[in-house]
Amino acid sequence: MTQDNLTEVMEFILLGFSDLPNLQGFLFGLFSVIYLSILIGNGLLIFITKTDPVLQTPMYFFLGNFSLLEICYTSVTLPRMLADLWSPKRSISFLACAVQACFLYILGAAECLLLTVMAYDRYVAICKPLFYPLIMNHKVCVQMVVASWMTGVPVMVVETYQIFSLNFCGPNEINHIFCDAPPLLKLSCGDASNVAVSVLLLALSFVTIPFLLIFYSYVKIITTILKLPSSSGKSKAFSTCSSHLIVVGLFYGSGSTEYLWPNSRQSAGASKVLGIFYTTVTPMFNPLIYSLRNKDVIASMGKLLPKSHRS
Template identity: 80%
Template structure:
């Protein structure tokens, strides 16, 4: 009798944009264009940072890796979202939901850390230019990238395991566009307080800590720039940092609101919009920001693309 009365959730239903039935085709078209733009834009940045001799510097090495990370990060969520819009099935198995959540967090943490590494690169270039080739040698750059990719893996795999070890006894409808902790914890049965606190701590570790490192780097960068004697020198220094700052603002702003805002102040609609910001809008604008504000990237693109 106990087994008969126990309901175990074996799959979830991602509601996504099901509340907009007349716009499913339109949304599919919009998100298809966005995904193609992410693949093409970031793919071009990867290619030019690999083949253009003028872009063989640590700054563009990190940019190429960041663009590849953006493609991977977006590919965790967008193809699944497009399939749901096309087929209208919306179901995702328990295992696939866990895998999606795990990869989303691993790649998200890597993105936060890589943004911090890019900020440190700009700090060394501007504040310690004479030591820049020595400090940011190729071996160190590779080590920084590898650490950014792998350091969060054990912690986030364990965190995902803890989330999906909770009892899910129904309902199984996730009012979200993909699987992640906040909507999943709302469906869990029993006391979830410890897991909620754990998620907040992990968010502080992998979101706020890199952000503080970025902030510290740019405080020192700005202090150094304002002391430069020439106006052209200050302008050039600011231009090399502005693109990175814009990407940081887009990614950290939306991500921090989702994970650090009290649950009582969030609505399902605002959560979906903000989730789209840090999973799709930032990867779309990354190539545009770096292309429009960087003369070296523009020159490399002109060499690569037909007139």
């Protein structure tokens, strides 16, 4: 990149759902309800994992941090999407677009790494139960969470700088619901092949490698569970892992398709659907998945009901 390769575009237009003019009000109401449910559901998980003595274990410590991450991740895209649905003006400044993309990548990388940490926690708990308190002590858990949040920061800042250092001199309409690399690269006036390769390599690093580590962890977990003598022990072990596996499948399924599948084979509509899925649908279902499939979480939420009646 050279210093004279400066952008001539001062703002972008996020097309979003502009091709559905008759559904703007309905979509605004729908996504408002979804955003509110994400805030309430994940906020409730954060509250009970911090306050209930029964849930003061590494698994729920990671779950509380994951719920906070889901709120932050969704808040990068959904408020802006709601503003675009409410107002006919869909412009976003060049700087605001860069900031949104940067936080989207940082938090996306953090989610991949935190899901890997959660898989490792389940691996140690089931495959090495006698050493679990020693290996997964509080200091180690905090270090893992901090590493998950911070590892992607320098890399994604540099990557965002590379993307927005491209020459944008032509059309400024982003056919997407938020600022993202694939649609932005299509708007570049110059050769963006090097940046496209860099984006792909980063996606491979932060999506494929964590996924392979998660896959390996669950191969070892399932192998260990199948060796358990009692059926009740197998059922309990599977129940503690199934929630995490569902979230991994939802997030990685949509995210990997978006970033690892050739852009030429994806329509703009499909890209928008995938974007909604991994930034909105997964955070929305996260509290439901963990509460409906976890007796401890259900019991903890049940304790809140008598308190609210007494107040």
